[in-house]
Amino acid sequence: MNTALHEIDERTNLTSNNKFELLLFRLGEAPGTDHRELYGINVFKIREILVMPTITAVANAPANVMGVANIRGQIITVINLPKVVGCTPKKGTPILLVTEYARSTQAFAVEEVSEIARLDWNQVIAAENNGGNLITSIARLDGNTEESRLAQVLDVEQILRDVLPSSTEDLTPENVGPQIKLPAGTVILAADDSPLARSLIENGLKALDVPFVMTKTGLEAWTRIQAMSDAAVSEGKTIQDKVALVLTDLEMPEMDGFTLTRNIKNDQRFKSIPVVIHSSLTGEANENHVKSVGADAYVAKFAAEELAGAIRKVLS
Template sequence: MNTALHEIDERTNLTATNKFELLLFKLGDAPGTHQRELFGINVFKIREILVMPTITAIANAPANVMGVANIRGQVITVINLPKVIGCTPKKELPILLVTEYARSTQAFAVEEVNEIVRLEWSQVIAAEGKGGNMVTSIARIDGNTEDSRLAQVLDVEQILRDVLPSATEAITPEKVGPKIKLPAGKMILAADDSPLARSMIEKELKTLDVPYVMTHTGLEAWKRIQSISDAAAAEGKTLQDKIALVLTDLEMPEMDGFTLTRNIKSDQRFKSVPVVIHSSLTGEANENHVKSVGADAFIAKFEAGELADTIRKALA
């Protein structure tokens, strides 16, 4: 037990140095090739790894849902991850990854689990524009070198939306409540590396009638904050006159949300700007660490009404 707690503490403390751990696995032959590519999921999202249990097929289930499994008394949906990605396994799917994402628990069948690697977020680059809509980023496993192995970090939010669209919440004026009135010239700065998450955040902010700037990584957001601050200073103003609130994800290439928040809160020029962390990385360890880096609030993805209420409270 002490060893397990030590490992949890150690992994949590990685966020203080812009590092994280990635579980690497394989799904079979990539489409049109005989290559078995590496894929990855943040270890913090993995609840457990199991030998494939008995699967109960569900009548009229979506094509990529294998059925459900009874795991420790909880009935969990099992998703055929190779089929979702388009890979062809060379053997049966013997391993199940049980994951926790944004208030939900689900399991992914995979062909093979390889290893856990410890990386810096600077080793991870955004995958947007490089083809494929189910990959948020690409990790250079062996460092930023030409011969490094590459692993594709999956956009589980997008996968879940595609496989189980009925679970996606509509964003409506009724859900988000009254519009938010910001002082003239102010806006919200948001950062998220998932195209799906960005589209949902943008729709919510538009429904709230809030001006915003959207960025794709923590590093991009940090650079934007600095440039906005410089422009404000040239006008005899401060960052607080321009940015009403920062809304950030945690997992992002180049710089994560923990580091972005720490940078903001440790800079005397910016520390009074409220920071709300909006993440699918739930759990007590993450929420406690969110508080330790100085964030003003934490909200799990994605519930439109709760997000709106959290933004209102942080602005107040």
């Protein structure tokens, strides 16, 4: 119990200071090179790290699925991460990362685990203009210097969508419920660093016929809400006449959703604006911490009906 409480305290201290921990690992030689690049996943998503257990091949499994493993009585799908990324592991895949994502559990086979790096979110830059569609950001592990090692932060949402396509229906007004009527002239300000997540959020908000402004990082959202506030003042209005609600992810480059939420709730101009956190970081400890920073609601990705319900509830 004391260990668990200590871990929760450590987690709170990190997110209170716009910090996080990145598990670093290698997947083998990158395509067309003999370099073994570093990749990373937020430690909050990692349930455990194991020596590769026995894998049972599953008939007609997707190409990048190795099979399933029986881990502590739970049958978990094992994904060949080097194959997904296109790397060639010279040492095989002897390590298994068991992850919790959006209230589901899956495992990734990797070549080697390197270390856990504790970073400021400002050491992480968005990767959309620098990489492929399987990474959300690039972390500068040794600080913001030219000599810093780089690690690619994987877009777990996109990888799971590609490897295990969802059979979920397309988002329509019929399956997200009644449309939401915002006060005239207001929008939902949304922030998420994953292109896939942004696409799903946009489709959901369009199905609800809700006007919105989409941003890619917590810092971009924070800058935008301040600019919108300045514009409102110049028009003799308040920010409440511009923004009805803020919808934010937690893991984002430059500024995470915890810090964005605290900034909003600690600023007299913005504190009355509802904040809904929409994240794949699930689990009781994470969800309790969301409440501690002042968020009005928490919704796990990607449940369109739940998100629509949360938005309706906080706006009412």
